Amino acid sequence: MTTRPPITLSIAGTDPSGGAGIHADLKTFTARKTMGTTVITALVAQNTHGVSRVYPVDVDFVADQFDSVLGDLPVDATKSGMLGSRDLVELVVARAAEGRLGFFTVDPVMIATSGHRLLETDAVDAVRTHLLPVADLITPNLPEAALLISDDEPEAQTTEAMRDQAGRLLERGPGAVLLKGGHGSDDEVIDILATSDGQVREFTHPRVTTMNTHGTGCTLSAAITAEVAVLGRERAAAAGGPADPAAPTGKDRSRAAIGSDLLGEAVGNALDFLARALNSAADWQLSLDPEGAHGPVDHQVDIVRDRPA
Numbered sequence: 647m648t649t650r651p652p653i654t655l656s657i658a659g660t661d662p663s664g665g666a667g668i669h670a671d672l673k674t675f676t677a678r679k680t681m682g683t684t685v686i687t688a689l690v691a692q693n694t695h696g697v698s699r700v701y702p703v704d705v706d707f708v709a710d711q712f713d714s715v716l717g718d719l720p721v722d723a724t725k726s727g728m729l730g731s732r733d734l735v736e737l738v739v740a741r742a743a744e745g746r747l748g749f750f751t752v753d754p755v756m757i758a759t760s761g762h763r764l765l766e767t768d769a770v771d772a773v774r775t776h777l778l779p780v781a782d783l784i785t786p787n788l789p790e791a792a793l794l795i796s797d798d799e800p801e802a803q804t805t806e807a808m809r810d811q812a813g814r815l816l817e818r819g820p821g822a823v824l825l826k827g828g829h830g831s832d833d834e835v836i837d838i839l840a841t842s843d844g845q846v847r848e849f850t851h852p853r854v855t856t857m858n859t860h861g862t863g864c865t866l867s868a869a870i871t872a873e874v875a876v877l878g879r880e881r882a883a884a885a886g887g888p889a890d891p892a893a894p895t896g897k898d899r900s901r902a903a904i905g906s907d908l909l910g911e912a913v914g915n916a917l918d919f920l921a922r923a924l925n926s927a928a929d930w931q932l933s934l935d936p937e938g939a940h941g942p943v944d945h946q947v948d949i950v951r952d953r954p955a
């Protein structure tokens with residue numbers, strides 16, 4: 647009998663400094679016990695001080711990368727991060743519609759913390775109307791949630807407003823919405839998960855006092871994607887079902903297989919992992935020029951280091 651690990655895919659841009667984007671995703675996929683694969687959408691020159699330049703990858707080469715991965719490997723769960731342009735958003739929508747991405751998490755990355763645009767303005771509408779409906783889960787932060795609702799929607803300031811916005815985003819067609827409260831300033835960070843079966847869950851964590859929050863959003867969406875892949879395969883094995891069905895895993899199939907209980911468990915596990923990673927790196931000083939630098943979280947927190955730091 648052959649075996650295989652859960653397989654995850656990240657569709658995203660790079661971060662040569664290793665804290666965000668596809669670099670954070672692959673580290674997280676590994677730390678959360680899946681075999682990570684990637685489709686790279688843009689080469690980004692960035693570090694703990696911000697983005698200096700974006701070098702987009704040609705759409706037809708992104709399509710070739712999709713063919714390389716999806717023509718060869720049975721992907722259990724996928725996340726998208728930085729997509730950059732409307733053409734790339736449309737390509738991802740088309741690939742999602744083919745049904746080979748497994749459970750599909752969309753992190754609607756728009757603007758880096760440093761203020762650099764990571765999604766062109768004319769692509770926002772394609773995300774709203776075409777990408778959200780093919781997602782099983784979307785993970786907007788507070789500014790992204792407001793912009794995905796409309797150009798003049800204000801950012802949510804209260805938990806009630808977050809619940810209301812999560813509900814309105816569900817109307818745009820994703821299977822679930824995780825509205826992230828990391829951008830607030832309270833002592834506690836509240837994240838709200840609303841699922842299309844009408845359930846709403848609140849996750850609360852103490853805010854970690856640290857400058858090292860670069861890539862928290864990427865890490866969280868990658869961790870949820872990995873958890874869904876692992877839990878989904880465990881459930882399928884426990885139920886005696888085929889681990890790798892011959893038919894493609896379409897949107898309806900992944901939504902049916904991943905109920906809101908499993909998704910809630912996956913989000914809870916992923917947020918706990920992120921809290922450990924944030925706490926472990928809270929006092930790190932990595933940059934040669936520490937003033938104003940936002941360092942990464944410790945993706946390796948659960949992996950034993952056998953050498954002194």
Ligand SMILES: Nc1ncnc2c1ncn2[C@@H]1O[C@H](COP(=O)(O)OP(=O)(O)OP(=O)(O)O)[C@@H](O)[C@H]1O
Nearest residue numbers: 787826827828829835837852853854861862863864
């Ligand atoms: N200082 C913090 N303390 C505790 N948790 C945090 C902190 N900052 C972020 N988080 C957690 O990380 C999650 C993602 O953070 P945030 O809302 O800032 O996402 P983001 O803006 O997409 O991230 P990114 O910096 O990658 O763009 C939050 O929902 C929260 O759970």
Ligand SMILES: Cc1ncc(CO)c(N)n1
Nearest residue numbers: 659660666667728758861
């Ligand atoms: C490539 C990339 N994706 C996402 C973010 C947001 O954290 C970033 N800084 N860089």
